[in-house]
Structures are given as C-alpha cells and as structure tokens.
Amino acid sequence: MSELLVFFGAGASKALANIPTMKDMVPLFEQELKQEPQMVELYSGIVDALREPYADRLDLEAVFSVLNGIASGRTFEDIGFHATYEAKRLGVPASKPPSSDIQAVAGKLMMKFENFVARKCEMAPEAKTGLIKLYSQFTDILPASDKAKGQVIPFHEEDPIWYSRSHWAFYTTNYDLCIENVCSDARIEIERGSDYDRGLDRRIVRPERLGLDTFKIVKLHGSLSWYRRKDGMQLEYPEGVPTRESIEGRVMLYPIEEKAMYEEPYIILINHFRQDLKKARRWLFIGYRFNDPFLLRIIQYCSHKEKRVGLVHPRAADLIETRLKQVDAAKTAFVRTFGDDILLGELQNWLTSS
DSSP, X not given: OOSEEEEEOHHHHHHHHOOOOHHHXXXXXXXXXXXXXXXXXXXXXXXXXXXXXXXXXXXXXXXXXXXXXXXXXXOHHHHOHHHXXXXXXXXXXXXXXXXXXXXXXXXXXXXXXXXXXXXXXXXXXXXXXXXXXXHHHHHHTSOOOTTTTTOOOOOOSSSOOOOOOSOOEEEEOOOSOHHHXXXXXXXXXXXXXXXXXXXXXXXXXXXXXXXXXXXXXXXXXXXXXXXXXXXXXEEEOTTSOXXXXXXEEEEEOOTTOGGGGGSTTHHHHHHXXXXXXXXXXXXXXXXXXXXXXXXXXXXXXXXXXXXXXXXXXXXXXXXXXXXXXXXXXXXXXXXXOTTOTTHXXXXXXXXXXX
C-alpha cells in the first residue's frame, strides 16, 4: 500500500446508509432523554458549555468525552498541569472529583449513549445494494499494484461484486459496520484486526494482524462490534451483542480523551496509521471533518510537499483552509458528497494526475 491511503469519515456512512453523523446525533440523543430529568439537566449543561467555544466541533463524541471524565471521577489534577494551575488560580479544588451522584448519572448516560449509537449506526438492509454498487464503482478507480493487475473483475450491474486488486488500507473513525457488512455481502475477504481463537472459542481483537499485506480496514476509534470483558480481554462480535460473556463495555474511543490513545488497541492502530501515512503518496479523506486533534497532529507530522491530499466533503474548501492549514501537501477540494455521480470521474482524474 504505497500509493494511496483512504480515510472514511462520518459523511461516507451518511451518504447512502443514512447513518447520522455524530454532530447530527446531539439533538437526536437529547430527545431520547425527555423522561429522565437528571440526565437531561447534565447532558444539556454540557452541550451548552461546549456550544460557543467548540461550535464547529460540537458533536456527540465531544459531549461524551466530558461525560466519560465525569463518570470516571476525573479531577483537574488528572487532566494535567495547566488545568491544575487554572483550578488553583480560580480557587477550585484541583483534586476534588465530581460528586458521586453526578458520577452515577454520567455513568447511566454513558450506557444509554452506547445503546443509542449502536441503534443509529445500524445499516438498513435496503441500503446494502446501493452501498455495494457505490464501493464497486469506487474501488474500480483505485490504483492496483503490479502484482494484482489483471485480476480485476469489473463492476457489472447484474452482479455487483468487487474484489481487492491491491493491498488497500481503509481507515476510519466511524464505529459503524458499513464497510464490513458490504464486504461480507460481496464475499470479499478483509483484514479487520481480529481472528478466531480455537482454544478460547472466541474471536479476539488483535490489531497487530493489520500489518499483514492484505486489504484491511483500520478502525482508529474502535467499533460497535468490539467488546471488553471485565478481565480485560477484547472480543469481536460482528453478529451482535454477546450474551455469554461478562462484558464491561464496548471498545469505543471518544476523540477528546487523548490519554486512551496510548492504550491498546488504539496505540497499535495509530502506529499503523502513521506508517501508512508515511508510505502513501496520496491521502484521500471522504466525509471527514478533522475533529480529532490527536489524529490531525499525526497527519500534519507525516505530511510533506510531495504528498497529495484529496478531501471529499460539502465544506472541503473551507476545511482545507482552516483545519489543514498546517498540512504540508498539495491539497485538492472535492466539494461533493460521497455518492455524487460526477465525483468518481473527478477522483479518477486526480488519482492519475502527476
């Protein structure tokens, strides 16, 4: 995978699967809390506090980064030196955690959040045909390795199946299973960072497998199908919620919580991302708004003048001007949504240009 890295943001899932983005989910989730006054008060208070300073980054992941800190009893001292200094300067106890009552409410909200996201990220069966067609047409324009050339089975309306003809790497911060479901229906093998352990009779999350020279999907913020047992073992259940395990929660990362990025599996996933960014000459971001400051710094670090960056987004020009200002590369804006008829021709021209 030396020529192209593809990164799918929430806009890619919204295009045809009609899965709402995390920004869309902020008011949707609040509607679900109408019968829970304590939860509404805490949730709305966080949203109101973040709305002005983070107007363009206010999404459900940002809100739940705050809730995660409250639920885990995080203090100003836990956040860092600067936060501790500011707390002392303002006369706020830097080592005092949120009250146990507030922590309890936040914990319940976290559980509701996971269930809510799981429901909203479920792909409707009727969307699969359109998604398979779109990914068929999309992958048909992607560059193939010399070894894979000649093995291409082109897209046909009657038999919408596409095959990997190169060692592509698809990266995403989406939790949903759109790509995995499309690959499964189209009978495509894809390495997703897990494998079946016969001894344990479980499918285990093993991100180190992603280094294999295969077609892979790397889920930098975790997945709806990844679960952590109370003993720390991380399992994958693509079929649904596990029923015979002692589950602590899903393996899903909230972007503002940078500390977790240094833990497994995220640190391994991030290292794959960094390596592939360095190897790939072209980076194509689809429906991504660069809201994660940690990932953006890695993108900036790996950029240089010989890189070519393409961004597909209705606000692509603005995002390049604001978020990607420090990315040292030739940048091209495709002011479109994934699935626009004219987009594939434009992308093909960009991929074949010097």
